[in-house]
Amino acid sequence: MTELISLPQELFDLIIDQLFDDLESLRACALVCSNFLPSSRAHIFSHLRVGPLDQENTIDGLQGILARFPHLTARVQSLHLWDHIMRRHSWIAEWPESLAPGVARFLPTLVSLKRFAITIEAGFVHWANVSDALSTSVHAVLSAQTLTDLELTGLYGLPFELFANCPALKSATLKWVTFDERDNFDFAMTLAACAGSPLTLLTHLSLDLDTRVLELLSRWILLPESPLKITQLVSFVCTLDGRFDYVTVLRLLGDCAQTLQHFQLRSTDGIFDLSDLVSLRTLRIDTIAPLAPWVQWLAASITLRQSVSLVISMEAENWSPELLKLAEADAALAQFNSIGSVTLILVPQKNVDRERDLIDVSRAFADRMPSLAGKGALRVLRSLHFPVA
DSSP: OOOOOOOOHHHHHHHHHTTTTOHHHHHHHHHHOTTTHHHHHHHHHHEEEEOOOOSSSOHHHHHHHHHHSHHHHTTOOEEEEEEEOBTTBOSSBOOTTOSHHHHHHHGGGOTTOOEEEEEEESSOEEGGGBOHHHHHHHHHHHTSTTOOEEEEESEESBOGGGGSSOTTOOEEEEESOOBOOTTTTTOHHHHHHTTTOOOEEOSEEEEEOOHHHHHHHHHHHHSTTOSEEOTTOOEEEEEOOSTTHHHHHHHHHHHTTTTOOEEEEESOOSOEEOTTOTTOOEEEEEEESOSHHHHHHHHHHEEOSSOEEEEEEEEESOOOHHHHOOHHHHHHHHTOTTEEEEEEEEEETTOOOOGGGEEEOHHHHTTTSHHHHHTTOEEEEEETTSOOO
8 A cells, every 4th residue: 555645834835935026826726725724824815916806806805815814915915906097997997886985995904915016007196186095095005014015007286295104115006197286396395294204215117208307206216305215226117108218217226327227228218327337236228129220229328337247128029139130239239348247038028028938049149249259258148928930
């Protein structure tokens, strides 16, 4: 008779931990084996996404589940409020049958929340149209001692005081948002509303804003009395929307010149003197194929003081070395004394890849980029999601 082997629960937990962001797999594991259930359930409830629901799946139903299992509420570390604007209807805005009141009651129960995100797709919601109950709850969440990450997409008319009284906030991602411009001359009323606020010292900032909004935000950040500070910024990601956005970005870079280690540019344009960034380690450029024109721009427009690691994320129709024509770019990149290594990331067009979706194909490119490969300074990663030829 075969003797059954008992595996330690820690092993099951380690397996489940690798699936932390794969909701479907976590649900399947929770149903398959009792050993998988505790860790699976904990991960399922650690990241919640609330959006338009049907009559069977409501915010009240979610609250009921968490009320029966109160230990799961303490497990919630990330909450994402998601809204898709269809025919001008939005549950986040103040509508008669809105979910917003339920969410407003739900938010204060999340005592361990670290990440909070609001995403409006296919449109926007003006902050003035958000219910008082929900906006008050959002302010309360941002002021929590546990909240470190904030992501906002598609919200218009945001008050700058939203970023006051956020003592634990370290990371902010702002995409397609605008700010309340009624007090955009000297920010007198906004500063009065922020009186007594502790400083919000960001270490990561990601911006995808139009030119006017970017300039207004930079004025607020650089205002000496503003509680929102980037003087300790370590990572900065910026999408350039307008021709002269780089001028505004340079002003922001000047405020974090001593601490910035990672700088990422999307939609590149302008001339960047980065020689004052004394701690810079990684420069990332997000671009599209072919590579050679962007390397020419890099050579003409970027000034560096010390050796950095260059990461180029490139959208392409095909990852084939023959089709990408990288020889010219290889020779130019190899001549950069200030570039210690180059990592080329190849992804399909309009595709966002997670790190685990990338595989190393450096050997396939060694013959096409001999200058960098010969120096041991080349690494090439490609997405698993390229179409099969």
